[in-house]
Amino acid sequence: MDSLGALNAFVQAAEARSFTGAGRHLGVSSSAIGKAVARLEERLGVRLFHRSTRSITLTPEGARFLERCRRIFSEMEAAEQEIAQTQGVPRGRLRISMPLAGMLMMPTVSAFMRAYPEVELDLDFTDRLVDIIDEGFDGVVRAGEVSDSRLMSRTLGVFRLKLVASPGYLAMRGTPQRPEALIDHACLQHRFATNGKLESWPLAAGVKEIDLPNTAVVNTIEPLIHMAEQGLGIACLPDFALRRQFRDGTLVAVLEPYVQHQGVFRMLWPSSRHLSPKLRVFVDFMAQNLFAD
Structure with a gap:
């Protein structure tokens, strides 16, 4: 379990490009993240990050290791999802990027939270074009056309x-x-x-x-x-x-x-990932309720 904790610290630091951001996400100090990564580097015998006073960047070895770690956590999540499916209750953390206008969707999001209390929503409101896969989002809500072949999509509704x-x-x-x-x-x-x-x-x-x-x-x-x-x-x-x-x-x-x-809001998610029960119910709920009369 200590090894998994170190791997998680490494993955979060790589995705946040910051020990501070990773610590904030995991609820620990930046120094705790740095020490966990340092112990991992010592055990592996390689440097995973280039460090400066302002930022961290992955070394080539770190980039390869990150892909392996993502697969490990993806398999763990898939295993948890299989168990959750047998219990019939969607649960777990769901990280969604929404546009700034998504604040106006909060009544629907709040209704989802009441309907599925076991799902832990992590919402990021921004109009920045996020990289769903590299930044670790389960899905994003956006207006406009879809041009990324790596993504699956579902129309949530039409607005004017x-x-x-x-x-x-x-x-x-x-x-x-x-x-x-x-x-x-x-x-x-x-x-x-x-x-x-x-x-x-x-x-x-x-x-x-x-x-x-x-x-x-x-x-x-x-x-x-x-x-x-x-x-x-x-x-x-x-x-x-x-x-x-x-x-x-x-x-x-x-x-x-x-x-x-006429504009369209869509939910997008990586086509390479299994559509988990928690994401499936979120997509279905938003599609059914966001633009309901």
Whole structure:
């Protein structure tokens, strides 16, 4: 068991590229991780990491050893999964990467946690394009097309971007009847955290390009919803995030004939891995409930 602990410390350090990050993940100090790796290196008679004051990187021997260790832990997980299947209860740690907009999916995630209390969710919210396999994720939720042949995918649902504002704002500033009228309105815009670019508003083909006012710019969606509800302007937001607002009438859609958009959220996971019971129930639950009316 001590050997498995050292192997786990090594794997976590390699994936985090940091003794500190590995220690944080395992709930121990960075020095404990460093000592475990040092003992492992002494036993093997090779250096597994190049160390500097700022980072650690794998040596060629370390990279080969990492692949072996991953196979060991994959086999252990598969064995645990077989036992879990015989007991009929999905359980264990499930590491999922979700987009920043995934915060708006938390009601569905919370419902999953209540339905499957034996599954321990480890959620990482980022719009960065993570490497599912190299970074050790069980799965990721992302919008857009899939171009990585190493991955399997399942569609979770379709969403649409809409231009929305509060009734109070429209009563004060007027309801735009054509896209060109947006020039005279307060526009609340979303900036992609990954590249710093403003998200384009999906106006229909043939509409003249408009230089929209930057009344406010934020890199997450929740503040845009809040500002729009407070009557501070018009925002471009995904419809799945606005169910309560549409139901309560705090936000209404504008310029609908001129807005054309359809996006897809997908769950992705490595095709080389067995679809574990815990991942299977998570994928099924999200697909069935995320966009349910």
